Amino acid sequence: MNKLSEEKTLKISKIEDGIVIDHIHPGSALEVLSVLKITGKSGFTVSLLMNVRSSNGNNKDVVKIEKKKLRKKELDLISIISPNATINIVENFAIKEKFNVSLPERVDDIIKCQNQNCVTNAKEPVKTVFTMEKKGDTHLYRCHYCERTMTLEEIRNSITK
């Protein structure tokens, strides 16, 4: 198990148990908290850094949430907001696990189809299902029902509203 290095935790204190979401696209930390539905009233102790210098010289945001465990759906949401983010799972002040988020091949019940005439926007007993398609460097998500596609930008706008 690696100990979090001192320079990585200079500006805010280490957490005992919880998660550190690192390498968030600069300026997107509040969106990450928003999709995780973490508000000041949710009881979590949250530390947040915005636009700090990363070891590679680029700016990044960092979010630390104590006592938080991430579910699959929440990881999917973080990857959509910031596809280059990394997750550190911390236990007893040490990193137990560290991994990069990755865009999900299939997203269930997260994205609202932007096609207003899609049947998933009617009062039908179905959840939305989107599957990823890669076109060059672009990632598109296609609705299982109406077959329209949404870009990551459109999905971000939709889930952070």
Next chain:
Amino acid sequence: MLKKKDIVNIGDISNEDIFKVFENASQFKKKLSKGEKIKSMDGRIMATLFFEPSTRTRLSFESAMHRLGGSVITVSEPKSSSASKGETVADTIRMASSYSDIIVMRHPMEGAARLAAEFSSVPVINGGDGSGQHPTQTLLDLFTIWEKFGNFNGLHITLAGDLKYGRTVHSLIRALNRFDATISLVSPASLEMPDHIISTLRNPERVIKSTNLDEVLNRSDVFYITRIQKERFVDLNDYAKVIGSYSFDAETVSKMKKTAIMLHPLPRVDEINPEVDNDPRAMYFRQAENGVFVRMAIVDMILGGE
């Protein structure tokens, strides 16, 4: 194999099955022309649920089922049905699938047919969902081309008119693009084929976009003409300009190859002048007639033994 399958979009049907549908449709056409009675669907029931107006699709499906010896139950007026009382498509389909062996549905919302197929205990055929897909129209369009040319490879096929909202062309381009055919898309800029359709194509390099019909008139083997809906235009002067550029009259047709054909899913309004109806290249009424044979083949392959 279409046995017990849903047909929601043209992607649900393999090329092999497409040609099998053609062979069976040809057989039914021959049998009916000889006055033979067909009883393969004796005792079977088709439910037709059209939540949106339809003339050709509904009549040809019902005619197809009757000609196969089956029977049809239907909702005569969707406004009087439980859907108007707020019943979901899911519940309507659960109910209808317990009353029938196969369901044909048209609905104004995109994706409704996929949803229906998930809630139905019997096969569902999409008779058109919003501006989404209309796969059986595609099969009869393809059948009419196949009857004339015997193949799709090497053909130059032009889709003209409203390519944005016209669901028939959304299904047709996907099917045609599986073959080695060149496809020209000719439409006003405001009614271009949507990117979400183009992005599904296997061979997008075989598709050429244009706004000028003259560029393809003497080159195309097939002209698939769609209705440009007046209600899509805020300014009727714009409609008048567009319809003038994309309509087929005697002068336009005179520039076409002698062997070319004109197709239209009908109803046509101003896109094709009735003065060309008797030209041998005008195949749109035969195309509509083919709807019955092709739908007989589809229903027979889904419910029968192939």
